[in-house]
Amino acid sequence: MDEIIYDVFTRKSRGDTLTHVGYLTAPDEAMARVYAWTTYDEENWFEMCIVPRSAIIPVNRTDGPFAAASHEVSA
């Protein structure tokens, strides 16, 4: 199965900062939405959203989970 990594962001109340709470793997967006809701259900979230990790563009790091090679810029 081709699994895609999605990062999960939530805020507990309106006006709170959107916070990265974790990630999950799923084959597509429809399943990722359900998995996010059922996996990260420890709070009664005001808002939850997911982002495919491949869409996250690193700005200052070349290591770590978000540093996809395709975004690296050589000096």
Add this chain to the structure above:
Amino acid sequence: MSGVEPGLPEMDDAVRTAFRRLLLSLADSKRILGIRYSDWLLGAPSIEAGIAASSMAQDEWGHARLLYASLKDFGDDPVALEHDRQAAEYASMEALDAPFDDWARVIAGAVVVDGALAVALRAVAEGGYEPIEGRISKMLGEEAFHRSLAEAWFRRLAGSEEGARRLKGAVEEWLAPTLRVLAPDDQGHRALVAAGLTGSAAELRARFAERISPLLELLSVDMPEPLGLDDWDEGRGRGPGHPAEEAVERARGDLNRALFVE
């Protein structure tokens, strides 16, 4: 059944009996469906899928508990309903009598059984029976996630030959009996329709068809006619048989009865 609580909508005896049957059928189906989902907490295709199955099991048990509690208004003791009945008294859908043997049957069950329960619940909510109207809207909110999961997985499994074969086997086995329970068009159901407490058999079947036909098309399966009423158990609102004893023992919590306090 006796003792209408003050403030509850008035119903004649035939309508009360039929409405109690409908609520008990929904409650029992949700309780047993919860058990069937919970079997897949471990062994699902991914950790996330297992967590989703566990979450759905919790939702179904929560819904069942609320529905059992609502039967107090019909003279029932909810604790006795949950803990003292024999398997043969359960009114759960036939598709839930045996465990879901593989993940394809979990998904087929989520589409057919959970889907039919959602259609039935929405119709009850629209019928405006005030004591549970608000609770049902919360249940339907949770059910939207069950539907998303079920449909995403159904499409995925239908894309492989083996997955499609297994889905088709389960769906063809369960559709006709499930349609009969959803919309039996017997005396009891007609009494509820006349009282405006649920939709007509034709309406419920049409809603169910609208919901799941795009998925059935993936398997080249047509919506069947519901089973006839020849072997219909009018008292329970289902066909003959009952959920496996083992599931009912778990539903009642037999092993923990010594600790039971409520």
